[in-house]
Amino acid sequence: MTLDPCDRCEELLQDFLDRTLTDVEWKEAESHLSGCDYCARRYKFEESLRRYVRTTATERMPPGLMDKLTELRRLDATA
């Protein structure tokens, strides 16, 4: 049984963006994407989502933690 081409493209999405597809799969995805707005939009969305997750989920180190870590180093040096 063969998958619907868009279902197949959905399966390839993560590896496509991770660049872990084989050459054959890569060509398969690219040729489908070039003619399918439905899938192309969903790929574009996934790319934006990944970037967005990375930036919004990133929280800087709280002030003071660096001093505590540096302190650990001194404590250890005297041990």
Add this chain to the structure above:
Amino acid sequence: MSEPGPDTDARRIATEARDRLRFEEDALALADQVYRVARRLVGSREEAEDLVQETYARAFRSWRSFTPGTNLRAWLLRILTNLNVDRGRKIQRSPRTQPLEEGDYYLANKMASAAGEEALETDDVVERLSQDSIVNALSGIPPQFRDVVVLVDIGEFSYADAAQILDVPIGTVMSRLHRGRRALKQHLAEGAIS
């Protein structure tokens, strides 16, 4: 051949002191990046701070076991994830029924019904997802899947580094990553799309 005299000893001690200093400085320079990953592996800022401190305490004690020239950030994260598991986050082995898993287009489809098909092409459509919803969705992923998503998608570690950090085969990293990302999108789709 003469016995190693005080001179050689002194040189050895000086070399070791220098190596150690360099190790500590390199490790401290990565603290912010280590914290960013830690913060998403655990539930609260306090826990993340504690975990990072424990990690550095252990790293400073066992700095000799680090091989210079290898990935120090991955080495630190390996200590950190081990400590995190030791802290009582037991790996779930109950034969829990797996959640019904949606495909990779699930969130995009929901977004398209809320904002229109063309909106998917815009850069700011993702901003309909609040920061809180992202953070909550991440913490809602089952831990062993979340670890991989956090390491790869937030920490920007390679599959190989993630495999080494978590001490699992690379194929396991890939399958957990794929499933973890789908779980993330499912949580987001079921949460708030404004």
